[in-house]
Amino acid sequence: MTKRDDDALRDKIGEMMAKGLVTQTEPFPEDNHQFELILQDLRKLDPQDLEQKLVISGFIDKPYGEDEQRCLECMYYLVHRKWCDLPELAVPVEAEWWCRLWRI
Numbered sequence: 001m002t003k004r005d006d007d008a009l010r011d012k013i014g015e016m017m018a019k020g021l022v023t024q025t026e027p028f029p030e031d032n033h034q035f036e037l038i039l040q041d042l043r044k045l046d047p048q049d050l051e052q053k054l055v056i057s058g059f060i061d062k063p064y065g066e067d068e069q070r071c072l073e074c075m076y077y078l079v080h081r082k083w084c085d086l087p088e089l090a091v092p093v094e095a096e097w098w099c100r101l102w103r104i
């Protein structure tokens, strides 16, 4: 994907959330097993099914929780590309977004 493609897809995801897409922010995975179960659900999806990808991973367009977790501090965030590098997601993101696969 080119930078322009990334930007267009990031805008599209942002619009979906701005329009009120309800996603599954809870439960937050408490251990590796729970984390893996979410990944398994993501792997079952049609790779083109962007909406379900966002729903299952619990995407939101703002920091989350008392400690304001964000993509920016997540180990999967590629700062130069503004990209989520978790293979099961692999989407462009904003630094201020969050999903329940957040990890440091």
Ligand code: SF4
Residues within 6 Å of the ligand: 070, 071, 072, 074, 075, 076, 077, 083, 084, 085, 086, 089, 093, 097, 098, 099, 100, 101, 102, 103
């Ligand atoms: S795993 Fe979630 S929190 Fe982490 S960079 Fe990807 S979308 Fe953001």
